[in-house]
Amino acid sequence: MRRSTQQTSDEVKHPASGALRARTAPRLFRAKRVRREIHATRERLYDINSRALSGARELDAHSGRVLKDVNNFLAEMELAANPKWSGSVAEAKKLITNTIGGASDIVTRPLKIGRSLKWSGLVAYVDGMVDTEVVDRDIIGQLEMAAGLTAPPTTDDIAHAMSSASSVKTSAQWEEALVEMLLGTTLLFVEGASEILLFDTVKYTQRAITDSKAEPAIKGPQEAFSDITQVQLSQIRRRLPTPDLRFESLTTGKYSHTKVQLAYIRGLTNPALVNKIALRIGQIDRDWVQLGNQISSYLTQRRMTLFPVVRITDRVDIVARDLMQGKIAILIPNDPFAVTLPNRLLDFYQTTQDYVFNFWESSLIRILRFVGLLAGLYVMPFYIALTSVDPDLMPTRLLLTLTGGRIGVPFPPVTEAAIMWIVVEVLREAANRMPQQLATPIGTVGAVIVGTAIVKAGLVDPVVIIGVTLTALGLFTTPTFEMNGPWRWIFWVLVLGSYLLGVYGIALVTFGLIGYLASLEVFGVPYLAPIAPFDSSGLNDSVVRFPIKWLDRRPVAFHPLDASTTKPAPPDFDRMDLEQWPGSVD
Amino acid sequence: MARKRRLARRLAALGLGLSLLASLTGCWNNEPVEHRELVMAIGIEPAPHHEIKVLLQVPTKEGLIQLPGAAGAGGGGSGTDYFVLNGTGKTFAAALSDAQNHTDRELYLTQAQIVMFSTRLTADQFNTLLDAIQRTPTIDEDVWVAATPTVEKALAFAPADSKHIPGLYFTTVFNCAVCENVQLGQRLWNIYQYQYSRRRDINMPYLLLGKQNFRLNQMAIYHHGRVADVLTPGQSITMGWIMGRPTRGTLSVKTHVGTVAIRDIRGRSHVSLRMVNGVPRETISVNLKGQLGQLSGENENLFHNIGTVESLTSNMAAQKMAATLGTLQQKGLDPLGLTLAYVWQHPELFAKPGSVSHFYERMHIRVRAKIRLSNLGGKT
Numbered sequence A: 001m002r003r004s005t006q007q008t009s010d011e012v013k014h015p016a017s018g019a020l021r022a023r024t025a026p027r028l029f030r031a032k033r034v035r036r037e038i039h040a041t042r043e044r045l046y047d048i049n050s051r052a053l054s055g056a057r058e059l060d061a062h063s064g065r066v067l068k069d070v071n072n073f074l075a076e077m078e079l080a081a082n083p084k085w086s087g088s089v090a091e092a093k094k095l096i097t098n099t100i101g102g103a104s105d106i107v108t109r110p111l112k113i114g115r116s117l118k119w120s121g122l123v124a125y126v127d128g129m130v131d132t133e134v135v136d137r138d139i140i141g142q143l144e145m146a147a148g149l150t151a152p153p154t155t156d157d158i159a160h161a162m163s164s165a166s167s168v169k170t171s172a173q174w175e176e177a178l179v180e181m182l183l184g185t186t187l188l189f190v191e192g193a194s195e196i197l198l199f200d201t202v203k204y205t206q207r208a209i210t211d212s213k214a215e216p217a218i219k220g221p222q223e224a225f226s227d228i229t230q231v232q233l234s235q236i237r238r239r240l241p242t243p244d245l246r247f248e249s250l251t252t253g254k255y256s257h258t259k260v261q262l263a264y265i266r267g268l269t270n271p272a273l274v275n276k277i278a279l280r281i282g283q284i285d286r287d288w289v290q291l292g293n294q295i296s297s298y299l300t301q302r303r304m305t306l307f308p309v310v311r312i313t314d315r316v317d318i319v320a321r322d323l324m325q326g327k328i329a330i331l332i333p334n335d336p337f338a339v340t341l342p343n344r345l346l347d348f349y350q351t352t353q354d355y356v357f358n359f360w361e362s363s364l365i366r367i368l369r370f371v372g373l374l375a376g377l378y379v380m381p382f383y384i385a386l387t388s389v390d391p392d393l394m395p396t397r398l399l400l401t402l403t404g405g406r407i408g409v410p411f412p413p414v415t416e417a418a419i420m421w422i423v424v425e426v427l428r429e430a431a432n433r434m435p436q437q438l439a440t441p442i443g444t445v446g447a448v449i450v451g452t453a454i455v456k457a458g459l460v461d462p463v464v465i466i467g468v469t470l471t472a473l474g475l476f477t478t479p480t481f482e483m484n485g486p487w488r489w490i491f492w493v494l495v496l497g498s499y500l501l502g503v504y505g506i507a508l509v510t511f512g513l514i515g516y517l518a519s520l521e522v523f524g525v526p527y528l529a530p531i532a533p534f535d536s537s538g539l540n541d542s543v544v545r546f547p548i549k550w551l552d553r554r555p556v557a558f559h560p561l562d563a564s565t566t567k568p569a570p571p572d573f574d575r576m577d578l579e580q581w582p583g584s585v586d
Numbered sequence B: 001m002a003r004k005r006r007l008a009r010r011l012a013a014l015g016l017g018l019s020l021l022a023s024l025t026g027c028w029n030n031e032p033v034e035h036r037e038l039v040m041a042i043g044i045e046p047a048p049h050h051e052i053k054v055l056l057q058v059p060t061k062e063g064l065i066q067l068p069g070a071a072g073a074g075g076g077g078s079g080t081d082y083f084v085l086n087g088t089g090k091t092f093a094a095a096l097s098d099a100q101n102h103t104d105r106e107l108y109l110t111q112a113q114i115v116m117f118s119t120r121l122t123a124d125q126f127n128t129l130l131d132a133i134q135r136t137p138t139i140d141e142d143v144w145v146a147a148t149p150t151v152e153k154a155l156a157f158a159p160a161d162s163k164h165i166p167g168l169y170f171t172t173v174f175n176c177a178v179c180e181n182v183q184l185g186q187r188l189w190n191i192y193q194y195q196y197s198r199r200r201d202i203n204m205p206y207l208l209l210g211k212q213n214f215r216l217n218q219m220a221i222y223h224h225g226r227v228a229d230v231l232t233p234g235q236s237i238t239m240g241w242i243m244g245r246p247t248r249g250t251l252s253v254k255t256h257v258g259t260v261a262i263r264d265i266r267g268r269s270h271v272s273l274r275m276v277n278g279v280p281r282e283t284i285s286v287n288l289k290g291q292l293g294q295l296s297g298e299n300e301n302l303f304h305n306i307g308t309v310e311s312l313t314s315n316m317a318a319q320k321m322a323a324t325l326g327t328l329q330q331k332g333l334d335p336l337g338l339t340l341a342y343v344w345q346h347p348e349l350f351a352k353p354g355s356v357s358h359f360y361e362r363m364h365i366r367v368r369a370k371i372r373l374s375n376l377g378g379k380t
Helices: A002-013 A018-047 A050-081 A089-100 A132-145 A155-161 A174-182 A229-239 A271-282 A292-299 A316-324 A359-389 A396-406 A413-433 A436-456 A462-475 A481-519 A536-540 B002-024 B061-065 B092-101 B123-134 B151-156 B166-173 B188-197 B233-243 B303-330 B340-345 B347-351 B353-362
Strands: A106-113 A119-126 A168-171 A185-190 A196-200 A245-252 A258-265 A311-313 A328-331 A338-341 B036-038 B041-047 B051-059 B082-089 B106-108 B114-118 B144-148 B203-209 B214-223 B226-230 B251-255 B258-276 B279-296 B364-374
Touching: A050 A089, A089 A106, A089 A119, A089 A174, A089 A185, A106 A132, A119 A132, A119 A174, A132 A155, A132 A185, A132 A196, A155 A168, A155 A185, A155 A196, A168 A174, A174 A185, A174 A196, A229 A245, A229 A258, A229 A316, A229 A328, A245 A271, A258 A271, A258 A316, A271 A292, A271 A328, A292 A311, A292 A328, A292 A338, A311 A316, A316 A328, A316 A338, A359 A396, A359 A413, A359 A462, A359 A481, A396 A462, A396 B036, A396 B061, A396 B166, A413 A436, A413 A462, A413 A481, A436 A462, A462 A481, B036 B051, B041 B151, B041 B166, B051 B092, B051 B151, B051 B166, B082 B092, B082 B151, B092 B106, B092 B123, B114 B123, B114 B151, B123 B188, B144 B188, B144 B214, B151 B203, B166 B214, B214 B233, B233 B258, B233 B279, B233 B303, B251 B303, B258 B303, B258 B340, B258 B364, B279 B303, B279 B353, B303 B364, B340 B347, B340 B353, B347 B353
Parallel strands: B036 B106, B041 B114, B114 B144, B144 B203, B279 B364
Antiparallel strands: A106 A119, A119 A185, A168 A196, A185 A196, A245 A258, A258 A328, A311 A338, A328 A338, B041 B051, B051 B082, B203 B214, B214 B226, B251 B258, B258 B279
């Protein structure tokens, strides 16, 4: 208010500015009226107590927020009515302030374009997401010093005048420009121009590329994905420097505007699969997409499937290998885990390490994984079935030994298993949440101390400790994390079956499980392939891994256009039609 | 919304179905093994007032804990490693029920190793018992059987090599080819087989108490449900040869080169029946293998005369077998089922047991034995 008064006195001193006075007179009148009202309000406020004063302050702050909301609403209405920029810099500034809400990281900076022209312009960007050095030096610096511009300068003139600026594109649409700005693009508004200039000045703060923590390997590649999409793409390109490697960018998420990258090998991956997945991603109706898992749940029809159908990995080499098998990889910004699909059950048991060692060692590791899985799934259910329901199936001496061990244990075997499993899960979860330096010793010490204490307390039979330990170790031999959960669920179903119906219950659950797995199909790829349907050529990289030289065929389950890994064949264009895709694309 | 409701309905139906399934399994009756009375041996003997007495050998907790591998393994025997549970009743089921009333734990009979029948059981009791046991599904048909005059003492007797759980003695003794002189083990289903054929007398091991272990080298022959004869150890070995059972007995034969001992005689036999002038002629051909064990005296030409030795040995074995079969024939006992071939040729005789007995009495039994000596070892 004081500022208005000052202005008024200045105008009185300069009678030449009559037009200005005439224009400002109504505002001055309104300002004086507001000042009088404020004085009157203050005098009234002196009479009320401090509590009421605090309430009044809250009301004032609230009214401020309401005012902002009203401004935002009006700006959105204006955007809806006029989706294109009108060419006014002042309007641009007002709109940016009102739509984004005057956030502290939004920088709007007026400038004068041209060394001699001094034409009005405005630069807008998000602080922290752009390379400010590029903005200052290559955009603002060059624009202010640009020569040879004529009034009004066009966007082409501006683009030509900036020789060292990064890639630039134009758009007249407000919506697009604002979203680009929030993703790290710098906007340039030139007074009177018909379009906004968008400069790619993105520069994120990123983590260093580290080893894979989710799928560590003793030998072989160790590199994990970065958070930044561009870096992820370059990481894949380094492994597959072929012009056939394609990245398709698809945007999803109403608020997140997530730019999902669809990676595949042209001439290898079946286009029907690419089309279907691109279609499904386009159909995602979410306002916020941040994780690969969010996308993967929209890709298949059977969303309640217990078993994973997509592989989520942070290993670059796995993604490169999957691409070379005819699969598709999906990269999500800010998520260092890529999604690959479609997958068979066996794919979750294949790791890089399997191809680093020789045939004998790799096959042994693979066999051990499956043996571990079977032991993990069946040791405890059989123990429960034999000690609770079907003791007649046990050899007599074993029965007597087990019975002798169980004397004095107060719980039935199923309860013992539950107790021990809870202990194991709690230790595991605690070890996961602890710093790495503490996790291993505390996990080990915890297991030993708790296990010993439980046995000494007579709560659990020592055989159960052995069984649960075998179960935990056996189930964790699964190399992919997403496969652990389903097997743990199945373990409990088996335990329940064994408790209710004994060995018959175990057989029943097993047959049900095999039936379920055999019925599972992902984008037409049978989950149990190459075992069901049987494909002898696919068995060379299944439970055992044949010598590398023999792995000369890609899995036919993925319907690759080129099945041979040795002789490049011309793409089979007959198979590129969606109608040609075998089975239901599900 | 409708989809969510549909899903909720499906989940509710699935939950209800699973609950019903769980309720139908009878899982609430499942007792862990440590809450069951694990019966290791079953004994059956007659009781007063035409009742039968069932005796069940059950390991105690202390006995189980002291087993190798169990939680308290390593301790010495306390003398209370097992006990014998009794039950009496008119029927086998009633006797079992009575025994069940003497303990608060569920009787678990499936792991029983042996059923011991008292030789004092009457024919009616024995036959009824076999039917009753067969109708008791918790008793495994693979269980061993034995006849003994002293059931209670036998069940309370602890063999030296199986002190903690005496019943376990039978898991080794009958599964071990060389533990006894002749392998006499018979399982319950063998007995059923004999009983239903009605033309073959039941044989089972005759169990006596020794100083350290049970004595299991005699064969008891049942005729119409009663113990009609107990073969001597020698006769039992001879019957073992005919039946193809592993034997450990030694056959000593005096030859012109000295006394030769043949051991580990075993083989197979074949029975053929011919009618010659209305007289049945049963020929039992036994092909045996034996091991030359010991030779008393010195003779360097033994190897040149091995054929002679085999011939002499075969003759002696044939004589022994024929003598045993002759004794059994005189008593009207037919543990080999020699009349079966005849009865199958004349089915009308199934309903006429008397005529078959008469046929058996007239039967001319001839034994042809051939022993081939192999693995010439021992002192030569």
